[in-house]
Amino acid sequence: MDAISVIRAKRDGHPLSDEQIDWVIDAYTRGAVADEQMSALAMAILLNGMTRAEIARWTAAMIASGERMDFSSLARPTADKHSTGGVGDKITLPLAPLVAACGAAVPQLSGRGLGHTGGTLDKLESIPGWRASLSNAEMLGILDSAGAVVCAAGDGLAPADKKLYALRDVTGTVEAIPLIASSIMSKKIAEGTGSLVLDVKVGSGAFMKTVEDARELASTMVGLGTDHGVRTVALLTDMSTPLGRTAGNALEVRESVEVLAGGGPADVVELTLALAREMLAAAGLPDADPAKALADGSAMDVWRRMIAAQGGDPDADLPVAREQHVVTAPTSGVLTSLDAYAVGVAAWRLGAGRARKEDPVQAGAGVELHAKPGERVEAGAPLMTLHTDTPEKFDYALAALDDAFALGDTAVDVPASVVLER
Numbered sequence: 001m002d003a004i005s006v007i008r009a010k011r012d013g014h015p016l017s018d019e020q021i022d023w024v025i026d027a028y029t030r031g032a033v034a035d036e037q038m039s040a041l042a043m044a045i046l047l048n049g050m051t052r053a054e055i056a057r058w059t060a061a062m063i064a065s066g067e068r069m070d071f072s073s074l075a076r077p078t079a080d081k082h083s084t085g086g087v088g089d090k091i092t093l094p095l096a097p098l099v100a101a102c103g104a105a106v107p108q109l110s111g112r113g114l115g116h117t118g119g120t121l122d123k124l125e126s127i128p129g130w131r132a133s134l135s136n137a138e139m140l141g142i143l144d145s146a147g148a149v150v151c152a153a154g155d156g157l158a159p160a161d162k163k164l165y166a167l168r169d170v171t172g173t174v175e176a177i178p179l180i181a182s183s184i185m186s187k188k189i190a191e192g193t194g195s196l197v198l199d200v201k202v203g204s205g206a207f208m209k210t211v212e213d214a215r216e217l218a219s220t221m222v223g224l225g226t227d228h229g230v231r232t233v234a235l236l237t238d239m240s241t242p243l244g245r246t247a248g249n250a251l252e253v254r255e256s257v258e259v260l261a262g263g264g265p266a267d268v269v270e271l272t273l274a275l276a277r278e279m280l281a282a283a284g285l286p287d288a289d290p291a292k293a294l295a296d297g298s299a300m301d302v303w304r305r306m307i308a309a310q311g312g313d314p315d316a317d318l319p320v321a322r323e324q325h326v327v328t329a330p331t332s333g334v335l336t337s338l339d340a341y342a343v344g345v346a347a348w349r350l351g352a353g354r355a356r357k358e359d360p361v362q363a364g365a366g367v368e369l370h371a372k373p374g375e376r377v378e379a380g381a382p383l384m385t386l387h388t389d390t391p392e393k394f395d396y397a398l399a400a401l402d403d404a405f406a407l408g409d410t411a412v413d414v415p416a417s418v419v420l421e422r
Ligand code: URA
Pocket: 083, 084, 085, 111, 114, 165, 174, 179, 180, 181, 183, 184
């Protein structure tokens, strides 16, 4: 078998055989297939798609590229959630401690930013001292003591995905249903969670721009999870406008802590509670009350334990970017739209995301929103504040925001809920 024949087969629109899939994933993991060859194959998959049978085999090969974890020694049922990625999507931060406070164990293996979307690990790394990498034994220990752990997947878990995820980020090959579904589900199945809730984002700031594509991704992932014995549920949620009022690493940590303290933006609170209820039901704890755990401070207690267990100081000041630039409303009116993709690209260009896989991110960079769709603003009032350590990037970020928002004369219908479908 050789990489070129596998690339050519997919380039020419043929389904890959089980042997081709097993070989290419194994050879890529071992370094026998080069990054440039895998990039070409990923692009061919993005352009020509995969059958459900190919996706199932690709996922199984990625799981088999590494070890599987085992949480059966834990006294509590395990529940995990995964988002397909969005702008301002900080939900994992309040959600993991909240669900743990309600009685489940939450092993939350998370990723770094991908393209214009933020990454949970990049966000948490803005907390002084916090470290993302844990051994399996440390992870189990924190799960046992704090109830929740958010960390990087260990090198041993689906290593094929680790390499491919970083490669897709910088080769324009993220937005492919087969690659997203297999990437997410290989990690979740190898992780060994008993139940999984998928937050499948839809809209300009998501990888899936239409409800039809999001449904296809959701049903592909639910099928993969169910086939591997994981109780899997998916919600389709709105990503046409950013979640909450911040997009950026430390900015989003600050907003998440507000939610844990009983405040925070209504859409973030709503989605956190909706996902918590799904996770608790899937874990066999349908009577737990996450709204109470937010209100009585027990979720905040778990957050503090969880951050401290990974070396972070929950009381430390979060980093602030060196420079700020305020974008003001050109006229008075109601904000009728605020485009998630544009805000995500602006945050990324300000330094919150990376252009090459080895790039560092800036902890303080990002976009703070002073108005959300449906709210009235007056001419000259601040609409957004851009934050960066590298002010020479302001123009580049502002260019992304050229058509990002619209102001109108009359009130607009803002969707009643960020949850579109279950
Ligand atoms: N999250 C993942 O883990 N993988 C993807 O491909 C997209 C989002």
